[in-house]
Amino acid sequence: MSLTLQSVGRRYGDTWILQNLDLEVGSGECLALLGPSGCGKSTALRLIAGLDTPDEGSIRINGEVMNGVPPDRRRVAMVFQSYALFPHLCIRENLNLGLRIRGVSPDDQRRRVASILEVMQLGSLAERRPSELSGGQRQRVALARALLRDPLVYLLDEPMSNLDAQLREELRPELKRLVLQGPQPVVYVTHDQQEAMALADRIAVLRNGRIEQIGTPRELYERPATLFVAQFIGRPQMNLLHRETGLIVGIRPEHLRLDREGLPCRLIGREWLGAGQQLLLECSAGTLRMLCDGTVEPGDDLRVSWNSSDEHRFLDGSGTRMA
Amino acid sequence: MTWLLLTPALLLMALIFGWPMLRYAWLSFHANSVLTGLVPVANGGANWMRLLADDRFWQDVLQTSRFALVSVTAELFLALLIALLLDQRWRGRGAVRALTLLPWALPTTMMALGWRWIFNTPYGPLEAVAGFVGLGPLNLMASPQWTWLATVVADVWKTTPFITLILLAGLQTIPADLYAAFRLEGGRSIQALRDITLPLLLPYILLSLLFRLAQAFGVFDLIQVLTGGGPAGSTESLALYAYFNAMRFLDFGYSATVMLGGFLLLSLSILLGALALRLSGALRPLQP
Amino acid sequence: MNRRQLWISLLLLWSLAPMLWQLISSFTTTAALVDGGVPFLQRWTLIHYRQLLSSDPPFWRFLLNSTVLASASTVLTIALAIPAAYGLVRLPQRWLRVSRALIAGAALFPYVLLFLALLELARSLNLGNSLLALAIPYSALSLPLALLLLTAAFEGLPKDLDDAAKLEGMSLVQRLRWVLIPLIAPATASTAILVFLFAWNEYPIALTWLSRSEQLTLPVAMARIAGSSVYSVPYGAYAAATVLGALPLLLLVLLFQRQIVSGLTNGAVKG
Numbered sequence: 001m002s003l004t005l006q007s008v009g010r011r012y013g014d015t016w017i018l019q020n021l022d023l024e025v026g027s028g029e030c031l032a033l034l035g036p037s038g039c040g041k042s043t044a045l046r047l048i049a050g051l052d053t054p055d056e057g058s059i060r061i062n063g064e065v066m067n068g069v070p071p072d073r074r075r076v077a078m079v080f081q082s083y084a085l086f087p088h089l090c091i092r093e094n095l096n097l098g099l100r101i102r103g104v105s106p107d108d109q110r111r112r113v114a115s116i117l118e119v120m121q122l123g124s125l126a127e128r129r130p131s132e133l134s135g136g137q138r139q140r141v142a143l144a145r146a147l148l149r150d151p152l153v154y155l156l157d158e159p160m161s162n163l164d165a166q167l168r169e170e171l172r173p174e175l176k177r178l179v180l181q182g183p184q185p186v187v188y189v190t191h192d193q194q195e196a197m198a199l200a201d202r203i204a205v206l207r208n209g210r211i212e213q214i215g216t217p218r219e220l221y222e223r224p225a226t227l228f229v230a231q232f233i234g235r236p237q238m239n240l241l242h243r244e245t246g247l248i249v250g251i252r253p254e255h256l257r258l259d260r261e262g263l264p265c266r267l268i269g270r271e272w273l274g275a276g277q278q279l280l281l282e283c284s285a286g287t288l289r290m291l292c293d294g295t296v297e298p299g300d301d302l303r304v305s306w307n308s309s310d311e312h313r314f315l316d317g318s319g320t321r322m323a
Numbered sequence: 324m325t326w327l328l329l330t331p332a333l334l335l336m337a338l339i340f341g342w343p344m345l346r347y348a349w350l351s352f353h354a355n356s357v358l359t360g361l362v363p364v365a366n367g368g369a370n371w372m373r374l375l376a377d378d379r380f381w382q383d384v385l386q387t388s389r390f391a392l393v394s395v396t397a398e399l400f401l402a403l404l405i406a407l408l409l410d411q412r413w414r415g416r417g418a419v420r421a422l423t424l425l426p427w428a429l430p431t432t433m434m435a436l437g438w439r440w441i442f443n444t445p446y447g448p449l450e451a452v453a454g455f456v457g458l459g460p461l462n463l464m465a466s467p468q469w470t471w472l473a474t475v476v477a478d479v480w481k482t483t484p485f486i487t488l489i490l491l492a493g494l495q496t497i498p499a500d501l502y503a504a505f506r507l508e509g510g511r512s513i514q515a516l517r518d519i520t521l522p523l524l525l526p527y528i529l530l531s532l533l534f535r536l537a538q539a540f541g542v543f544d545l546i547q548v549l550t551g552g553g554p555a556g557s558t559e560s561l562a563l564y565a566y567f568n569a570m571r572f573l574d575f576g577y578s579a580t581v582m583l584g585g586f587l588l589l590s591l592s593i594l595l596g597a598l599a600l601r602l603s604g605a606l607r608p609l610q611p
Numbered sequence: 612m613n614r615r616q617l618w619i620s621l622l623l624l625w626s627l628a629p630m631l632w633q634l635i636s637s638f639t640t641t642a643a644l645v646d647g648g649v650p651f652l653q654r655w656t657l658i659h660y661r662q663l664l665s666s667d668p669p670f671w672r673f674l675l676n677s678t679v680l681a682s683a684s685t686v687l688t689i690a691l692a693i694p695a696a697y698g699l700v701r702l703p704q705r706w707l708r709v710s711r712a713l714i715a716g717a718a719l720f721p722y723v724l725l726f727l728a729l730l731e732l733a734r735s736l737n738l739g740n741s742l743l744a745l746a747i748p749y750s751a752l753s754l755p756l757a758l759l760l761l762t763a764a765f766e767g768l769p770k771d772l773d774d775a776a777k778l779e780g781m782s783l784v785q786r787l788r789w790v791l792i793p794l795i796a797p798a799t800a801s802t803a804i805l806v807f808l809f810a811w812n813e814y815p816i817a818l819t820w821l822s823r824s825e826q827l828t829l830p831v832a833m834a835r836i837a838g839s840s841v842y843s844v845p846y847g848a849y850a851a852a853t854v855l856g857a858l859p860l861l862l863l864v865l866l867f868q869r870q871i872v873s874g875l876t877n878g879a880v881k882g
Contacts, residue, residue, distance in 0.1 A: 325698045325701045325702065326698070327698075328694040328695055328697060328698030329694075329695050329698040329699065331691050331694075331695070332691040332692060332694075332695035332754055332758065333695065335691065335747070335750065335751045335754065336714075336717060336751050336754050336755070338751065339725065339729075339747075339748050339751030339752065340717055340720060340725075340751065342728060342732075343724070343725045343727070343728030343729065346727075346728045346731070347724075347727070347728065405622060408615070408618055408619070408622065411615075413615065419619060419622070419623065420868070420872070421864070421865055421868040422623060422626060422627060423622060423623070423626045424864055424868060424871065424872075425626060425627070425630065425861055425864060425865075426626055426629075426630075428808060428812075428860050428861065428863070428864040429630075429812075429857050429860060429861075430811065430812045430814065430829060430830035430833065430856075430860075431812070431814065431830070432814055432830040432831075432833045432834045432837070433829070433830065433833050433852075433853050433856055433857060434629060434630075434633075434853070435834075435837070436833070436837040436846070436849050436853075437629055437632065437633045437636075437849075437850065437853060438629065439837075440636070440846055441629060441632065446644065446645050448632060480625070480626075480629065484626075485875070488872060488875045488876065488879075489875060489876075489879040491876070492875065492876035492877075492879040492880050493879065493880075495876075496880060527879055530879060533719060534718075534719060537719040537720070537721055538721065540721050541721030541722070541723040541724060543723045543814070543815050544814040544815065544830070544834075547834065548833075548834050548837055548838070562721070562723045562724070562815070565724070565727070566726070566815070569726075569727050569730075570819070575727065578727055579727060582724045582727065585724075586721075586724060589721070
């Protein structure tokens, strides 16, 4: 099973929301579309689903060209940010409706719905309406509906953005187990780089409708191709130092260390987080963020240094990485 | 594909609203009456010339306008008071609201004769009340000067509930917090009415105004049954005149002319009114 | 009684008195109607009702006609308006705004003016006196309001629902049937009752379209009773007719008052 986007473009008036989008997602692979709001990632998803038509390029699912195929015939499942559960139906009927429409026999309908309710642990909620469920429960129902679709491609549109941090952490492994382990390609849209790093096999960082870089999380972290990617991946944000004109050097906060012979700094801020802590330092090169162990007590004489091999070099202006 | 969904409805509306106007335009340039053996014969602009010189037509324009303006003003005023009353929370509000809706539900012709009797001299209850208070015989239904007021009363009775509901809808969109903030600033209830309620209610008032003026222009049911246009044609409306021309005088050409002429006058007044409102800036709170 | 209760009483008096007067008159003898001096106990009679029920055609016939016409109009209007409203909502913004303006204009149109052309149509197509045929222009007249209310209802639905239904494999018809139409049910009910009331109340077009006594709708029949005699107005009979004719309508309004109110309210807010 595979999903291919070739030179896909989508325009709105004179502005191009997406341009020259080339993506390939293989069998069992999860690709995250990562980027700030307005970068076009949700549009890309809608194009794959058939809810929108591209102005340029082609979309292929399992090798078949999908241009012109309406969404109800694409066999694509999508989990919406709002979950899009039918409010007038109880959970069981919500799950059943699609099966019934697609002509599944009543026995099969019952069997499959019962099975998914058990897998997703929704049995006790089956007769309730969506409005009576919590956010996390609704998300599981939306997921269940997608699983029942038995699709060729899974599309997930920021499915966890409406949930609080704790729920997100609890649901991530469940999501991975149920959806990401299957043979279908999965496209996961998010603006949360941590989520993308945790769940995806590869990440495509989008900006203003174009792909800045595609690669594994490790690749993006260790060798960001542009300044934008470097600053988007990794929390806290990478420190940027302007060296000679035309050159920007980046160093990640976690790569700074206290060194008696290093650069002298002044402590101007501190966030203690338990296992680790974030220090905000002022030095001759500018302001630096530093990530270190929580047990460290910054004294009066602070000096920091780092390995030059941990540095990332970018061209000022274009932001592209220098070898 | 979307167009397929729209076509039947749009087609039907275009037919029923559009065809008559086209037909009237054509008819108005033809003589089509008993004199022509009920066959249309082109007569140039003769109908229109006749219309311009027709005193009865212009009298009806004045009467209909008078009726519409007075009626709608009274309705707006009354509806506002009732809406303010119904907007507050008190027990039985829902039931009272339902009961006040009843006049609107009944066909005009149904209550029209009833009103004729209520206003009847010397047997009607209005006369009885007037006698009680010491006023002389009113003879409201036989006065070329005052009978039109009777039509206004009957119209106000029937259509006020409709406007009340619209204004009530508008009142309910005003957040209660606004009044609270106003009070904290030191304002009093009457001022609140003027400074908060009326400005925010303006779109709804204009909506009701527009709707009711257009409807009142076409008043027919009430006049035909309540007064028949009399006494001495003092309550005759444009629609009734057009009806007489068609059904009584069998002059279809002229009837079409009357209707078209009246409609053009109405459209013109609405456009001018809208323009005046725009220029005066009263519509500014409505701009998105 | 505090001030508010006073206002409420006045309001109820104003709204209900004329109808109550009709009720009282319908049971009053003709003699007592014109002579306040008739002793109280001798004022009452059922003769007006008897006259009405034994008339030719019988009074309930008019109620039936109105009901048939109103039902047909309502069904036709809703059947046309729901798909059209859905189609309108899917239009690009500019078209939607223009359409809305045109439809609002049609809603303001004084429909009484249409009587002549519709009369000609009725005569030339030989459809005069057909109640079902009359339902067609009635639908056209009700469509503007229906479209305004139903487009607002469809717009109120979250867009994701339609998308999710598409991805579940549902065609347009299936989406309408299983998801969209059920979700706008309250608005549909409001629209239906408002259309129904309009059809019951309509007069000028019914007046010119229908001529045979057995086919008359209630408003036309009432007007005929009012004008039936040049010399004396059968006021008692008319009052009885008012009571009998009003009862079904009053019941309808009281039963569905919530839908009526929400229909008009939504129309006002979104229009």
